[in-house]
Amino acid sequence: MSEVRVVLVDDQELVRSGLRRILRRRDGFEIVAECGDGSEVPATLDGLSSGEDRGVDVVVMDLRMRTVDGITATADILARGDGLPVLVLTTFDDDEMLSGALRAGAAGFLLKDSSADDLIRAVRTVADGGHWLDPSVTGRVLQQFRTGPAPAPARSAVDPLTARELEVLQAIALGRSNGEIADELVISELTVKSHVGRIFTKLGLRDRPAAIVYAYDNGLVRPGRS
Template sequence: MTAGEIRVLLVDDQELVRSGLRRILRRRDGFVIAGECADGAEVPAALAATGVDVVVMDLRMKHVDGIEATRRIGGRTPVLALTTFDDDELLAGVLRAGAVGYILKDSPAEDLIRAVRAVAAGDAWLDAAVTARVLTTYRRASAEGPAGPPPGLLTPRELDVLRAAGRGLTNAEIAAALVVSELTVKSHLSRIFAKLGLRDRAAAVVYAFDHGIVSPRAGAVVDDAPVPPSVAEPAPVPGLRFSVLGPMRAWRGGTPLDLGPVRQQALLAALVLRPGVTVGPGELLDGVWGMEPPGTGGRVLPVYVHRLRKCLRAPGERTPDSVIGRTRGGYRFDGAGVRIDTARLAQLDADAGAAEEAGDLAAAVSSCSAALALFHGEPLAGLPGPFAEGQRLRLSERRCALWTRKARLQLRLGRYAAVADELSAVLALEPLREPLAALLMRALQATGRRAEAIAVYGRTRDRLAADLGVEPGEELRRTHRAVVDEVLHPDFPG
């Protein structure tokens, strides 16, 4: 086996699915398909016959399903579950059986590649909001109590770290929220695993939900511990409100609403993000289910819409449609009087532009900061389907544009240290963003930290080569040359 190769065992009872996985996990990208199984019963023998770094496991198979097959592996090889999210209980079951992550079958190929690499490196690959949902469903149908020793074994700081991990924060985000280093976060996690007998981060997330450390409502914090502004709950206001700049959530006044399974939430998102527009049944099916339509076909739409109307309707409201209307051409969301965080995002973005044009750079920075604070994770986190994925990409690009605008404004104001601190954290989450890397280098250069600026270039160049197979663009190369020239010729003017 070549150093750096990731050996993958594919387990799925559909040859067409395995063929698609083989096309995505290519040898030239560092993957080797070590074997294939058409049923979970074949997995132990396949693992005994060859070395495997990751098992990509389908959950629904005819004889031995993915849950039982994962249980039989017993944690000896990390399992990445492959699911369509048709059944929350299946996903909850495979997490309890020992899977360290899961991925949707209709996810982009890039997500599968990142997921396999993360699992092979010993990390978890899961979404806290979705995990909260499936574990809540599991507990309703199960008499089992929380597993493992009580959380009282943990110190207050370890409990803070576990709470943050349970809400889906990365090590970098936890470090920023608790004002500690990433190394300290890793040390805390190691002690948490040892004290509670947890095998990995995925098990820690399950434990956090099981013991009420995070609530089953999209990973919200259940006590008064401080949380970063980007993940705090919005203040209660009257009326119906939606948030899509993170896990999809809704409130009527200050009361959170249960929006149901992730496919139902994806259907709601496809309507809410197009207020006043009639969306046909075929377009909804394509947008929410993609290439894998539900077995019941279009008959699932009226069922989901009925459930959504019921949960969105105000107490005592008698109108049959609530905010989702039925027309001859399909369904339409009535956005009158409804608040959504994307509208506030657009307003703050416009305010920033107007303030910059007027020369009030400080006010423009404040508007950018307020807009960025609306994000509390990946937009539409955990929602499946092409529509949600397209919106996720669009809103993520908008967030990056705000980071870029804010940093440029701060550099013009001479706030170099603030830019360096903020962009260092951002690039830990978005390491391929060249404009942000160039701005971070300029901020570090301005504060005399030239070696760190050059190191930023090296890390970005290496990630671009490894992940995308490309070289840095002209802006980043030009910034690098300017820093290097200053190092070589510190007394040369300009």
């Protein structure tokens, strides 16, 4: 298995040091760069992508920084169009910032006081194309995220979907990557990708975060389930 290549973005050296101690090379991670502010991210990523190595697999992003915050930096990363996923780190009471990060396209969020094991799982999940929503604040963050009309009843919400597409949507909402969904449903990853595309088209969804919100809003999964 190749190493997960990580960029750390946090304005506190003490926090970055702690992350380095957890995301160790012997556990399958390589910290390829660190940024002390969101303003440093574009040049850092440009430098990494222009080299001969294989670039970056995931950015671990703080939200509150002095010059350019994590929401803006996340949006800038997603605007690059190369699909680089972002996992944001925050404190328990940062619901508004977290919902902003999801709108910006973050692949997930994790509380800074989470365990080392959760951090490792979250980074691997996001790097593999999945999503990670910390269950202790998921419900509150989704409430902040919702900006549209009240959701339709659950039956009408899933009527356009086949039974298998519904299974895939529920798995997406639980943060599963395409590879994990393929293993769970005993189908190919290419088939999963086809299902995901049809789900987005049928439900008018833009991306996986929107699918996660849709599933929670319509009672297809509940916060805390894993």
